[in-house]
Amino acid sequence: MDSKGAATRALILETAMRLFQERGYGKTTMRAIAEAAGVSVGNAYYYFASKEQLIQGFYDRLQADHLVAARLALVGETDLARRLGVVLKTWLDVAEPYHQFAAQFFVTAADPASPLSPFSSDSKEARDASIEIQVEAVYGASTKIDPKLRETLPELAWLGMMGLVLYWIHDTSAGRAKSYKLVDQCVPIAGKVVKLSRYPVAKAMIREVADICLEHGISPRIPKPPVRPDTSAK
């Protein structure tokens, strides 16, 4: 059994998350975390290579929570654009409690040199997982859609979500009301764009956009099975 080490690791992570929420990331020192957890500073570094890495634990949990919440909320929703909106709104839901220090996190994650960067190869697994839910949202919809667009849409949606995250980070409105409203306003527009993709002129343009995304796409092509939402753990 791996109980001893795993228990200490979990204890340190829990303590860190709690302090991060209480005081914010910047004002929480490694010494404070160690003291509050009843271990030594060096011990924390035995389990986490850096203060940043402590946050990877938070990130993983956030994403897992989002995946569950989004899958649940997607049930019964067949409209493509609304499905994408659901994915975004459930993210806002699960992320809300951590808004203050999540901002700090996503900032350090923006560093291309950081292993936490969503574009870094170190976090390929996490990124693929976060695109996975977009794939499910797209392929689980009944809305008719240009196949080429469908292929690129998950990545586009993921990029849009990154944009939303950026907006959300700077959103100081109560309960992040403005972020929710932004999603609500964008969803119908996304629906219209998808519908427009049937007209030849727009279709050509959208294909152009899709091509650019494929060429410059940040994520390597991931397999896109005609997914049936499935709540079993991976």
Add this chain to the structure above:
Amino acid sequence: MDSKGAATRALILETAMRLFQERGYGKTTMRAIAEAAGVSVGNAYYYFASKEQLIQGFYDRLQADHLVAARLALVGETDLARRLGVVLKTWLDVAEPYHQFAAQFFVTAADPASPLSPFSSDSKEARDASIEIQVEAVYGASTKIDPKLRETLPELAWLGMMGLVLYWIHDTSAGRAKSYKLVDQCVPIAGKVVKLSRYPVAKAMIREVADICLEHGISPRIPKPPVRPDTSAK
């Protein structure tokens, strides 16, 4: 005269910029800067509140250079989309020498708590200046365009430029070739979108987008004079 202090300040800034380029931002210590400049550490902090603030000097210069370069390159170009492309490409030009440590800079600038954040009120002046060139690009074009779109376009273009910067930061291709290519590919699409804005269906949609941008717009409305490019200092 303010020579003594100003001279020391300039000396420290120059030294810091040189070391940043030589060793990168992270590996350049305040002690090294002070030593290389022949002053004490405390003296550097007398002129710059933090290591980050040292970078504001670089940022101001970069932006001023971009403004000059873009205005020059805009002369004779009347097509709207191409004008926007010119603005983006001249930015890539002037930023290229600083790519390595500029990335570091833009990362810290992404922090909403940082005074360097493009969304922070502390840097309103810098942000307005960087939107200013977009205003000039839009209002100096001969291309016909929906007035409502025209009003929002500078901000949209600025947002697009932020996106390009994000892409550029992660761009490791030689000479940032991929970033240039991305601009080249996006310019014609932008042109088509603008043309589409004449058709009723697309027009309605574009107005919707414009409305959302106005409502959620990060920058307070800036006056938009029918600008004639003018190279006099502000």
Add this chain to the structure above:
DNA sequence: CCAACGACTTGAACGTGTTCAACATGGAGG
């Protein structure tokens, strides 16, 4: 029971950004 090994834990020490009380300088007013 012992020895040895690996997993786990410790806290002092290092390099960093930053602060601060003290000092230097040089010009204005007496």
Add this chain to the structure above:
DNA sequence: CCTCCATGTTGAACACGTTCAAGTCGTTGG
């Protein structure tokens, strides 16, 4: 010439993230 004050300047000291040589502890093989 002296005093005073603002401006500039200093370097030791602080708090932090991080490293590491040394230690503890439980388990395994003899």
